[in-house]
Amino acid sequence: MILDMERRNACDNKKVLVDTDIGGDIDDALCLAYLLGHPSCELMGITTVSGEVEKRAMIADAICKVAGRNVPIHAGADKPLLPSPLYPKPDGAARLSNWAHETAFQKYRAVDFLRQTIRENPHEISLLAIGQLTNIALLFLIDPEIPELIKELHIVCGVFSDELQTSPDMPMANWNSWADPHACAIVYHTNVPVRRTFGLNVTTRLTLQRREKADLFSTDIMKAVEDFGSPWLENNVMTFHDPLAAACLFEPQICEYQRGFIDVEIKDERTLGMMHFRPSDDGCGEIATSVNRNHFFEHYFSIVCR
Template sequence: MKKVWLDTDIGGDIDDALCLAYLLRQPACELVGLSTVGGEVEQRAMIADSICKVAGRHIPIFAGADRQLLPSDLYPTPGGAVNLSLFPHDTHFRKYEAVDRMRAAIRAHPHEISLVGIGHLTNIALLFSLDPEIPTLLKELFIMSGVFSEALEQSLNMPQDNWNAWVDPHAAAIVYHANVQHMKTFGLNVTTKLVLEKQEKEDLFHTDVMRAVESFGSPWLADHPMTFHDPLVAACLFEPDLCDYQRGHIEVDFKHEQKFGMMSFCERADGRHVIASAVDRTRFFEHYFSVVCG
């Protein structure tokens, strides 16, 4: 049984909710806590709590950092919150509580907690800055971020598409400079292979939990495809062979405005960072469906 803490900006892209549904259904997962990050964090916590309640689970949930480390006009909001009235949820969440709770959980269970970061990394950077010993006390840190593809980096939507690093590059730089013994990163070069068309799994949203996921993700799905960025990160905690990997070193650009958040990877046998380099799409979806729909 793995002890997992999920740090998420749930409420926008549906993939965060798809990831949470997986962790709630994964029999080998003990979800010890969940924290929200990035604009209206209290409502994001309510969305997460709604999904957990539909699943019949009581998970400790804490609202985290509402703003980036440095002043920014960018303030993302959770579009999925428009459907909160459809589901029971607690409303007592307060901003900026998450870091203290994460710290307490990791210190109570040294070398046991797998921290999964699927939003921008402000909460985790604050945690590492507050208590520099914490990175050495984690079992592992799995992150959805980065591009790691020259072709994708030439896209007109870069660097913004690298959202989790671009929205708070200083936080990303702090996290990637920390002394975490086991860190894996899953970038767009791999996760963009996991687009699922509705006709490929028409019964995906037939359970109560998945209907809640679809409801909170409906504003996103109105204008975007469904891509399983974040669920891949969670699935690889339990089935690492779903991906191939490379070891090396990651640097995050936080100095040049046109490259904010760009993550460069240099392959090195002695590197501290591991990135996913390929994914078995068929095996991933078979695994995901077996857990969530089984």
């Protein structure tokens, strides 16, 4: 009976690769803690993107070490596809001295690792993209067969709300597209068997005040998450953008979805990176249109607060 259960659990496991700009907004670290804690997540590797990628890899490694896990980690693209004055730095790296971590990470190694892992596990990899899409675009350009070899692709990107699109924070708040709109356009003009996008119209409903879950940062791994995220939390509300996309790999019913096409603005500088959704039953992907907030947090807490 125990052996049968172990076999069943192995069959239910998801092989996950996560591409992240961890070290700024705390949600990347919250997401990593969830993946490390999920019993059905076989975390195949972590790749980093977007400014000082080596330090971002160190942060990811530090959190993995606290969890007692040896996960392959590779630094990726340090800058967007086209020249840009943007060069975001991971403020959380200031906390690296508080935690044990490896330091031997080199830039531009991520794409080779992603390509090899996906080719060695065809139609089995769930790819989670929670940073700007430079690494993913380069992967798709270098090996055009890769998109068809991925099992599913979850992306945190976009706004998909007229009200949010006209807010003073746009287009910068749509960071994962705005920071490298050309990479974003490449990814969204490539067909993947299953592609789901989680935009600000849904993820911004998942804010959490510390008083709502006073013991959230009580475990060792969550203490590390809090430490690396503390520079962000000094001036920002904790919002679970990235953890939602991760949770929906395992509990897709947390959200409702709509099928359609997404176009990315790459010509007009005023709206650079803006993503336009066109509903269609024949569309090549889905966007999340709503989220069950209670279901999400109950599920998230059940994983990270054990």
